Structures are given as structure tokens and as C-alpha cells.
Amino acid sequence: MDRIILHCDLNCFYASVELLSHPDLRDVPMAVCGDPQSRHGIILAKNEPAKKFGVQTAETIWQAKKKCPDLVLLPPHHDLYREYSRKVNAIYDEYTDLVEPFGIDESWLDVTHTLHLFGGDARALADALRERMKRQLGLTLSVGVSFNKVFAKLGSDYKKPDATTVISRENWNELVWPLPVGDLLYVGGAARKLLKQYGITTIGQLAACKPEMLETLMGKMGTQLYDYANGLDRDPVRSRYDTEPVKSVGNGTTFPQNLTTREQVHAGIAVLADSVASRLRHAGLYAGGVQVTVRDPQFHDRSRQRQLAAPTHLIRDLTDAAMELLYELWKPPSPIRALTVTAIHLVQEGEAYEQVDLFSSGPGKEKQEKLEGAMEQIRKKFGADAIVFGAARPEKEEDPLP
Known part of the structure; x- marks a missing residue:
């Protein structure tokens, strides 16, 4: 028996929530954006009139204003968006216990075993959900209906805003x-x-x-x-209350000023590796590999990853591996806007001990384990900023290399 899966996508979510408080802006080009005075000044969401001018999510404010000089800009209110997301998912919960959020504004619903309670017609249920969302919360949905998650998402993207698209066994080749x-x-x-x-x-x-x-x-x-x-996706819809295995642990940041020297970059990598190592320890996980992503001022991203000789959660190991990868991607003084360090190929603590024993570098490794373990205890008692790994504290800046 085929599954019946809905993918519900709230249209222009951030902008739609803001328009509930600013109905006078509904018919004029409007966007939600970061701080126009900072380097985080990008478009987070836009309404339909702004879309007609070609304004796009994730482009810079100056690019958007160039396309639409009269674009009205509003600051984001993330607590409000989370509140509305909870309300939306509470409505979905009334139709099935299998509701899997995909970001703050999208969710899959598996209604295979509950559809008969709501009339037995998947398209009619999707239309009823759209109408209820408008009536109850003032938001619009696009809904895809299909026999797997991938095609259901394609369906919600197929026609926007406020539409239902069914991708069935009979029409999927023609549509997809x-x-x-x-x-x-x-x-x-x-x-x-x-x-x-x-x-x-x-x-x-x-x-x-x-x-x-x-x-x-x-x-x-x-x-x-x-x-x-080929329509062969069998990935299940997981309830948001089910814990999914962690596949990676990462941290990234956009810097207030571009990094151009080795010393600056090493300090930035060390701070990120410190954060990742701390999260690995708290979760009882070890990294079997590391990935580094570099973003330049033109928003071009480049990534490299590699397997580690032995699983680790040590700041020093993660920093060293990340720096080696970084030098494959970057040469000073090329400017770096943002960096991300990600621990990948994660293993549980028990599995890691067996592998670490095979490759351990001896007393030096044990000493580092004790040192970083002591740092974690200090942080638990006095706060996360009470102590930092030495390489994470920026030193005197050097001049950009020729």
C-alpha cells in the first residue's frame, strides 16, 4: 500500500508573520532583513510584491534595493516566528502523530493511517488544511501530496502561493x-x-x-x-518527538572584518574547534573526520573534509586537522568572510575508546584529555567563558603576507 504524505510549506513565512502586524504593507514590496548597518544585512524573507521585482532570499540588502528602490525593510522577530511555528505544528498534530518539521516553516505529515478519519481524500484534506491555516492564523500554505517525502516536497514547491499539487503514481513522470x-x-x-x-x-x-x-x-x-x-525514496516521516542520531556537529561564524593573516585565521579556527569539541563531549561523541568550509566576501563557499587517524573530541586535534584542510583552500592574504568547522563520521564514546587505543599517541594524548576535561569542569561551574583553549585567544595581529 502506498503511503500518503503531505509536505506543507508556509509561504514567505517571516514576511507573512510580520504582515499580520503591518497589514498596510501587504500590497507593497516588503522584506525582512538583518541589520542594514552590519555584515549580516541580507534578505531573510520577502512578500509576493517584492518577488515580482526579483528580490531573492539570502541576497544582500543593497542588491535587493537596487532591484526595488522602494522596498520596505523590517527587522526580524525570531521569537515570534518560533511561536507561530509551534502553533502551526500543533494544528498538524491533530491530523497525524507523524509530523516531521523541515526547518521552521515546513513539515511533512504522514496521513496514511489517519486519512480515513478526515474523509479519505488527500487533496481535499490538503485544501482543508490551507483554508484552516488562513482562517485560524492568517497564514497561507502550499501543500504537496505524494507517495514519498521527496515528491511531496516537489509538490509544495510546484505551485505557489496557497496551492495544492498532487504528484501521484499516475502523473509523477509527467510532472517531475x-x-x-x-x-x-x-x-x-x-x-x-x-x-x-x-x-x-x-x-x-x-x-x-x-x-x-x-x-x-x-x-x-x-x-x-x-x-x-526515480520515485524510489522510502525515507519515513519521523515524529519530531523521536530523537534522530546526530550525524555531524558543527559551528560557523561570520567575522566582523575579513580575516587575511594566518594568525587571525588560526584564532578563528581554534574558537570554532573549541565549541565543536565541547558539544562533542557533552553528547558523548567523537569525531571520525573533520570538514572545513570557507566563505569569501563574494559569498562563494569552498569545503574540504578528511578522515582522522583516530576518533577524537580534543580541541587540539580538531584545530590541527581543520588548519591542514584550510591550507588546501586558502592562501593569505586572500580575505575570508566566514568559517565553519564540522565534526563528521561521529561515533559513540564506547566505540571510540576501542579505536583510540589502537592509534593513541601515548602520554601526550592522555595529558591533553585531562587538560580539556578539566576545562569542561571549570566551564560547568563558572560558565562557558570562564576559560578558553590557548590557541583560541587572538594574539597580536600580524601584517597580511605578500
């Missing part, structure tokens, strides 16, 4: 395959660019590829995308 490959879940800019090099620009062309070829090009992600394009 002509779509751009970038519309498929998890096909980001880098994957899209790679696939384009091989003439793959639509989901249908991706579906026609041999899975072995895609695996060679993209690893496990390639075979996953093959399944997605």
Missing part, C-alpha cells in the same frame, strides 16, 4: 522529470554544477543515468539522488 535538477531535494549549487558538466540539467536526465555512474561521480549521494529522481 521535466523539472530542473536543482529542484530535487539536496541538489545544491555544487551538485548542480557537477551534473551540468555531464549534460544533466533535468530530473528526468538524472533518472536516466546509471546509478553506478552517479556513485562514481558523487559517492553515496549519487545513488541517493538516483532513487529520488
Whole structure:
């Protein structure tokens, strides 16, 4: 028996919530954005009139104002958005216990075993949900209805705003395959660019590829995308009350000023590695690998990752590995706007001990474990800022290298 899955996407969520308090702006171009005076000044959401001017989420404010000089800018109110997100998901809970949020404004609902309680017609249920959301909360939804999560999400994206799209066993080839490959879940800019090099620009062309070829090009992600394009996704809808295994632990930051020296970058990496190491300790996890992402002032991201010789949660190990990766991506004085350090290939504490014993570097490693363990105890007692790893404290800045 096919599953019946809805993907509900709140239209222009941040902007829609703000418009509840500013109904006079409903018909004029308006956007929610970060601080226009800071480097975080990007568009977070926009209303439909702003969309008609080509204003896009995540572009800078000056780019948006260039397209639409009369664009009205409002500051974000994240507590309010979280409050409305809770209200929306509480409504979804009345229809099924399988509600899986995908960000603050999207959720999957598996109504396979409850649809009969609401009339038995999936499209009618989606339409009823849209009407209820407008009447009760003043927000609009786009809803995709399908037999798996990937196609349900494609359905909610297919027609906006305030629409229902059904992607069924009978019509999915006709609806899905002509779509751009970038519309498929998890096909980001880098994957899209790679696939384009091989003439793959639509989901249908991706579906026609041999899975072995895609695996060679993209690893496990390639075979996953093959399944997605061919309607073979079987990923379950998980209740938000179910704990999902942690797959990675990362931290990133945008710096107030571009980093241009090795000393600045090392200090930034060390701070991020310290945060990641602390979170790993609290979760009883060890990193089997590290990934570093560098963003330049033009918002171009580049990433590298590698397996570690042995699982670790030590700040020193994470910092050293991250710096090695960084030097594959960056040469001073090229400016760095933002950095992210991510622990990947995570293993539980018990599993890690067996592997660490095989590769341990002896007393030095034990001493570092005791040192960082003591740091954690101090932080628990006196606060997170009570003590920092030495390399995390910026030293005197050096001049940019020639």
C-alpha cells in the first residue's frame, strides 16, 4: 500500500508573520532583513510584491534595493516566528502523530493511517488544511501530496502561493522529470554544477543515468539522488518527538572584518574547534573526520573534509586537522568572510575508546584529555567563558603576507 504524505510549506513565512502586524504593507514590496548597518544585512524573507521585482532570499540588502528602490525593510522577530511555528505544528498534530518539521516553516505529515478519519481524500484534506491555516492564523500554505517525502516536497514547491499539487503514481513522470535538477531535494549549487558538466540539467536526465555512474561521480549521494529522481525514496516521516542520531556537529561564524593573516585565521579556527569539541563531549561523541568550509566576501563557499587517524573530541586535534584542510583552500592574504568547522563520521564514546587505543599517541594524548576535561569542569561551574583553549585567544595581529 502506498503511503500518503503531505509536505506543507508556509509561504514567505517571516514576511507573512510580520504582515499580520503591518497589514498596510501587504500590497507593497516588503522584506525582512538583518541589520542594514552590519555584515549580516541580507534578505531573510520577502512578500509576493517584492518577488515580482526579483528580490531573492539570502541576497544582500543593497542588491535587493537596487532591484526595488522602494522596498520596505523590517527587522526580524525570531521569537515570534518560533511561536507561530509551534502553533502551526500543533494544528498538524491533530491530523497525524507523524509530523516531521523541515526547518521552521515546513513539515511533512504522514496521513496514511489517519486519512480515513478526515474523509479519505488527500487533496481535499490538503485544501482543508490551507483554508484552516488562513482562517485560524492568517497564514497561507502550499501543500504537496505524494507517495514519498521527496515528491511531496516537489509538490509544495510546484505551485505557489496557497496551492495544492498532487504528484501521484499516475502523473509523477509527467510532472517531475521535466523539472530542473536543482529542484530535487539536496541538489545544491555544487551538485548542480557537477551534473551540468555531464549534460544533466533535468530530473528526468538524472533518472536516466546509471546509478553506478552517479556513485562514481558523487559517492553515496549519487545513488541517493538516483532513487529520488526515480520515485524510489522510502525515507519515513519521523515524529519530531523521536530523537534522530546526530550525524555531524558543527559551528560557523561570520567575522566582523575579513580575516587575511594566518594568525587571525588560526584564532578563528581554534574558537570554532573549541565549541565543536565541547558539544562533542557533552553528547558523548567523537569525531571520525573533520570538514572545513570557507566563505569569501563574494559569498562563494569552498569545503574540504578528511578522515582522522583516530576518533577524537580534543580541541587540539580538531584545530590541527581543520588548519591542514584550510591550507588546501586558502592562501593569505586572500580575505575570508566566514568559517565553519564540522565534526563528521561521529561515533559513540564506547566505540571510540576501542579505536583510540589502537592509534593513541601515548602520554601526550592522555595529558591533553585531562587538560580539556578539566576545562569542561571549570566551564560547568563558572560558565562557558570562564576559560578558553590557548590557541583560541587572538594574539597580536600580524601584517597580511605578500
